[in-house]
Amino acid sequence: MAHATTASAHATSNPKNTLGRPAAFGIQLFFFIYSILCLIPLVLLVMVSFSEEASIVRGGYKFWPDHFSLAAYRFLGNDIGQIVHSYGISIIVTVVGTALSMLIIALYAYPISRSHFKPGSWFTFFAFFTMLFSGGLVPWYLVYVxxxxxxDTLWALIMPQLMSAFWVLVMRTFFQTTIPGQVLESAKIDGAGELRIFWQIVLPLSLPVLATVALFQTLAYWNDWFLSLVFITGDHNISVQYLMYKMMANIQYLSTNPTAANAIAAAGGMVNFPSETVRMAMVIVGIGPIVLAYPFFQKYFIKGLTVGAVKG
Structure with missing residues (x-):
């Protein structure tokens, strides 16, 4: 009887025995296939970017190019100075914007998560209200301009995305359901002020939700091209995503406008420039650094996404 009880307890404590080997193998196989399906478009994109333009026009997209070519990347290399500069702009905006956004969201979410902060319900309503209604594009533009x-400043690319009402509510829920109130009360009894409690206790215990917010804000800042379109008139402070957008629009215009193509040919410029392959090369150039961001947040990402789902 004792041996059976011990075996039963061991099976209960081992989560792998709960599903069984066939079920665990099925789940692993499903996610393996799903991961492959997610990687297939990226592999196709890379292969097309290294293909010859003529072979793409004749035979369409292929996972293995008929003729390898670096023409798309050589075409982008003609404007390498502007690309590097726009990369720097995007990196600065992403790093500064994400850091400030996390700080501002946390500073807003922490007070409204405290039960003794009586106006907290009103400030929560104000944040939620902005998720339902907005002043419109024109007033929004006039405020910043x-x-x-x-x-024409970098702050025009940072400030519009600093505050997110959705992440305020998510972080508020995390503070309320995950951080023990007894810990905060003990610190207050020991003489710690609210600011010290926030910096030395709340933030270190909130790494999962902070990492989740940081990841999504990083993606939002890096992938943004609209703010550069609206607020930046020259090429000095544009992001790399907007630069790719402009280059693609120019290529599309030249490929569909014979008059412009003839004018370029008369001036001695490139006429048979790649169009399909350069699209893919632009995507590779644009997504390069952001792919490296996820491993830094992976440790806390899943826990942050399930905030409030389970209460102990």
Whole structure:
């Protein structure tokens, strides 16, 4: 009887025995196939970017190019100075914007998560209200251009995305359900102020939700091209995503406008430039650094996504 009890307890404590080997193998096989299906478009994209333009026009996209070519990357290399500069702009905006966004969201979410902060329900409603209604594009533009005078500055690419009401509510829920209130009360009894409690206790215990917010804000800042389109008039402060957008629009215009192509040919410029392959090369150039961001947040990402789902 004792041996059976011990075996039963061992099986209960081992989560692998709960599903059984066939079920575990089926789940692993499913996610393996799903991962392969997610990688297939990326592999195709890379292969097409190294293909010859003529072979793409004749035979379409292929996982193995008929003729390897670096023409698309040589075409992008003609404007390498602007690409490197826009890369720097995107990196600065992403790093500064993500750091400030996490700080501002946390500073807003922490007070409204405390039960003794009586106006907290009103501030929660204000944040939620902005998720349902907005002032519109024109007032939004006028605030940043005429009132704050941020046109053609890097702050025009940072400030519009600093605050997110959705992440405020997510972080507020994390503070309420995960951080023990007894710990905060003990620190307060020991003489710690609210600011010290926030910096030395709340933030170190909130790494999962902070990593989740940081990941999504990083993606939002890096992939943004609209703010450069709206607020930046020259090429000095544009992001790499908007630069790719402009280059693609120019290529599409030249490929569908014989008059412009003839003018370029008369001036001695390139006429038979790649169009399909350069699209893929632009995607490779644009997604390169952001792919490396996920491993830094992976440790806390899943736990942060399930915030509030299970209460102990």
């Amino acid at each position: 005429q009132f704050l005078d941020l046109k």
